[in-house]
Amino acid sequence: MEPEHYFPSPSLLLTRWWTRETVAVVTGGNKGIGFALVKRFAELGVSVVLTARNKQRGEAAVETLREEGVGDYVHFLLLDVSDPLSVSTFASSFKAKFGPTLDILVNNAGVSYNELEENSVEHAESVMKTNFHGPKLLIQALLPLFRRSSFSITRVLNVSSRLGSLNKVRNADIRAVLEREELMEEEIEGVVDMFLRDVREGRWRKEGWPSYWTEYAVSKLALNAYSRVLAKRYSYEGSGLSVNCFCPGFTQTSMTKGKGTHNAEAAAACAATLALLPPHLLPTGKFFSLGRAATFLNATSKL
Numbered sequence: 001m002e003p004e005h006y007f008p009s010p011s012l013l014l015t016r017w018w019t020r021e022t023v024a025v026v027t028g029g030n031k032g033i034g035f036a037l038v039k040r041f042a043e044l045g046v047s048v049v050l051t052a053r054n055k056q057r058g059e060a061a062v063e064t065l066r067e068e069g070v071g072d073y074v075h076f077l078l079l080d081v082s083d084p085l086s087v088s089t090f091a092s093s094f095k096a097k098f099g100p101t102l103d104i105l106v107n108n109a110g111v112s113y114n115e116l117e118e119n120s121v122e123h124a125e126s127v128m129k130t131n132f133h134g135p136k137l138l139i140q141a142l143l144p145l146f147r148r149s150s151f152s153i154t155r156v157l158n159v160s161s162r163l164g165s166l167n168k169v170r171n172a173d174i175r176a177v178l179e180r181e182e183l184m185e186e187e188i189e190g191v192v193d194m195f196l197r198d199v200r201e202g203r204w205r206k207e208g209w210p211s212y213w214t215e216y217a218v219s220k221l222a223l224n225a226y227s228r229v230l231a232k233r234y235s236y237e238g239s240g241l242s243v244n245c246f247c248p249g250f251t252q253t254s255m256t257k258g259k260g261t262h263n264a265e266a267a268a269a270c271a272a273t274l275a276l277l278p279p280h281l282l283p284t285g286k287f288f289s290l291g292r293a294a295t296f297l298n299a300t301s302k303l
């Protein structure tokens, strides 16, 4: 399916539906795209919970925003998405502080341990825990805290990657499972388990998994598939929940050792626009990707 160009006009932001009461959570908010996104939300007048797995780094990020004059409505909460206990503690802290008022959840935190030209799968378990199981657990823990009302739509934006596109999977059987219209959560877990088994048993190279940044690509493949299942489950009309994925493109952050076609601010500006689309223009179950040099955004009709 050819991607379509999407909302090239920044004037969409003039359709402001949010207020200071609108609450966003951004994971991995202490640096990179996450930090730039927290800043963008704060500049646009959204209240943001900046989360980070390290207290000092998280608090320092909030302090930087205060010094820049945009920190008044930014709060910090500790969250290591790869740790189920941290996820449930975070959900309880959020509930105690804000109640069931979550409007926007951006699952941004992510890891890759490879240099750009490497392809080790040494950290496959940890990458899967952070990039796939983490967002999944967090969404499940926060579902009861989503605001969802007849006036607002809660938005889940999963920061993913084109590397996790189905067309990167060379094994036709795996692709067939993930392409199924009736795909179930358990089947995605099954694919992830199969990959981890192939890694443990040293077979992963010949089993047709994505060939570049393999462990990272499989984690994002699973995240995309889960987003699709979720979007379908809450298929939007009346459910008050929208779930989309966003690939920021090759962005200059620590993950790419500063290489990339654009900076974190450009990627974050696009992510913010997406997360803040007015309700009548907000899709669900879409995969958005930022085009080269961050000049346009593509949307495929299906994840």
Ligand SMILES: NC(=O)c1ccc[n+]([C@@H]2O[C@H](COP(=O)([O-])OP(=O)(O)OC[C@H]3O[C@@H](n4cnc5c(N)ncnc54)[C@H](OP(=O)(O)O)[C@@H]3O)[C@@H](O)[C@H]2O)c1
Binding pocket: 027, 028, 029, 030, 031, 032, 033, 034, 052, 053, 054, 057, 079, 080, 081, 082, 083, 107, 108, 109, 110, 111, 130, 159, 160, 161, 162, 247, 248, 249, 250, 251, 252, 253, 254, 255, 256, 260, 264
């Ligand atoms: N940069 C790109 O070219 C690119 C392309 C496509 C997709 N992406 C995606 O964009 C997202 C942001 O990446 P980035 O480029 O901004 O990378 P980054 O600068 O390395 O930032 C990653 C963030 O995730 C946090 N993080 C890692 N593991 C975590 C965990 N277990 N719990 C909570 N936070 C954790 C990091 O915290 P610490 O500081 O504590 O490590 C950091 O705040 C990721 O999901 C990445 O996969 C990036």
